[in-house]
Amino acid sequence: ADAAAGKVKAKKCRNCHGIDGVAKIPIAPHIAGESEVYLQVQLKAFRTGKRKHEIMSVIAKDLSDADIADLAAWYSSIKFTIEMPTD
């Protein structure tokens, strides 16, 4: 899989997920740093209809296996660190 190619392909994801994987709208998930396995499983589920969403089902329909692998490689390559809320 080619993360750099995935970054270019991420142009079609940008409006909701951002190129950086930080969601731009509340109903979209952050996908920065998600594992390649999880991203591939979800994109393939949207493509086959196992998982449904009015936007993702449409977008995933045209994705090839290579597109999915590259997109998963790109978004999983983004590192993240967390900060637990101080009680």
Place this chain on the structure above:
Amino acid sequence: ADAAAGKVKAKKCRNCHGIDGVAKIPIAPHIAGESEVYLQVQLKAFRTGKRKHEIMSVIAKDLSDADIADLAAWYSSIKFTIEMPTD
């Protein structure tokens, strides 16, 4: 919604998602910092069967609206920062 109560309720999420929302297994998503809206929509989708997963469908079945609100409040309260890969 009560994030502190959500942190306690997150004990049943811990094995796959961690109390900190950083996935402990590759097939589970990171949920740290996901928006409350997204988390609520997904948990309710698993509860109604709109979204299916062998583990999540079972776990979500017993969640009340208050449980879902508290869990979403907890995980969305975890801050995260990203670091883009240097090309």
